[in-house]
Amino acid sequence: MNKDDYILKLKTQLRRLPAAEQREILADYEEHFRLGTEDGKSETEIAESLGNPVQVGRAYLIESALTRVENREKPVRNILRAVFAAMSLSFLNLIIGIPVIASLAAAIISLWAGALSCVLGGLGAIFLPAVQIFLPNIVSAGPSVSLGFFYVFGGIGALGIGGLFGLGMYYVSKGFMTLIKRYIRMTVNIIVK
Amino acid sequence: MNIQFKKGVLELCVLYLLNLGEYYGYRLVQAISEAMSITGGTVYPLLRRLNKEGYFTTYLEESAEGPSRKYYTLTDKGKERLDDLYSDWRDFVRRVDEILKRED
Numbered sequence: 001m002n003k004d005d006y007i008l009k010l011k012t013q014l015r016r017l018p019a020a021e022q023r024e025i026l027a028d029y030e031e032h033f034r035l036g037t038e039d040g041k042s043e044t045e046i047a048e049s050l051g052n053p054v055q056v057g058r059a060y061l062i063e064s065a066l067t068r069v070e071n072r073e074k075p076v077r078n079i080l081r082a083v084f085a086a087m088s089l090s091f092l093n094l095i096i097g098i099p100v101i102a103s104l105a106a107a108i109i110s111l112w113a114g115a116l117s118c119v120l121g122g123l124g125a126i127f128l129p130a131v132q133i134f135l136p137n138i139v140s141a142g143p144s145v146s147l148g149f150f151y152v153f154g155g156i157g158a159l160g161i162g163g164l165f166g167l168g169m170y171y172v173s174k175g176f177m178t179l180i181k182r183y184i185r186m187t188v189n190i191i192v193k
Numbered sequence: 194m195n196i197q198f199k200k201g202v203l204e205l206c207v208l209y210l211l212n213l214g215e216y217y218g219y220r221l222v223q224a225i226s227e228a229m230s231i232t233g234g235t236v237y238p239l240l241r242r243l244n245k246e247g248y249f250t251t252y253l254e255e256s257a258e259g260p261s262r263k264y265y266t267l268t269d270k271g272k273e274r275l276d277d278l279y280s281d282w283r284d285f286v287r288r289v290d291e292i293l294k295r296e297d
Contacts, residue, residue: 027263028218028237034260035219051232059238067245 001047003033013057017064025060061085066181079180086184101180108176112169118162125155199229203239205282208248208267208275217254217262240265248274 001009007029014022029050036046050056065082069075083101087094129148206225210216216224218240222233243249248271255261267275 025237025241028241031217031260031263032219032222032233032237035217035262038259039219049226049233051234053234056232056234056238059234060241063238063242 001053002043003047006033006043006047006050006053009053010057013054014060017061021064055089058085058089062089062184066184069177069181075177079177082184083180097183101183104176108169108173111172112166115162115165115169118158118165120162122155122158122160122162125151125158127155199231202282203229203231203235204243205275205278207236207239207243208271208278211249211265211267212272212275215264215266217264219262221265243271246274247271 007026010029011022011026014025017025032050033043033046036049037043047053062082062085065078065085068078069082083098087098129151132148203225206229207221210221210224218237221240222236225231225236226233240249244251244265248268249265250268252264252266253261254264
């Protein structure tokens, strides 16, 4: 593979990145080829010592996506980008890592749903007696006054529990994102000769 | 050399070399890839990531005869990181050696 082939293959992987980022990345490789040639090496030798340009490109894609997650830029979309790029880098990721991550994600989503229904149920319970008192035509059969208080306090309790649950889930989700990032970085770190 | 060992120490080696002197990309890649049997395509992304973390500053040195070169200089933050990784490594080696010295 000569220099132009190599740079082209690398550039193809990077094509979705912002132009400035692409330029910066490719500049390193242009420089490397120039200095290697000056050193007496052939372009083929240099290309081989750099390693597979497709893999190298994917490493940059992953790192770029992960950085954007850290900067809170469209975190979900970028985590998915990083995951897919990592998938195409390593067969092991495909077979083992991705299904594991997917099931954990599903578990987290259902826990969020639980927190949400707790909150909604709580709100419903709080407002139901109020609706009955002020609009008796809309809700006909309903609790007596004492039971009404029970509804309200129960509702407040459910709201509180749902809120705490939601807060907990927020931190769990953050931790989960961090775990995914760490896992992906671990698998990218090295491309061996 | 075991891949798992390499993964762990790459950052340490890069930071250590940059602390020793002025390196431009090509020279750094040469120094490390020979010693660790890794590709330049592993080193450059690592350099980019570490640069973003604020461990280096870079400057371009124009050359009359040849191509310009991008030099990397360690920042204070980079030096701190080097110290941390270095002491982690020393500690790790010491502990492993303790075990490997045992005869029972």
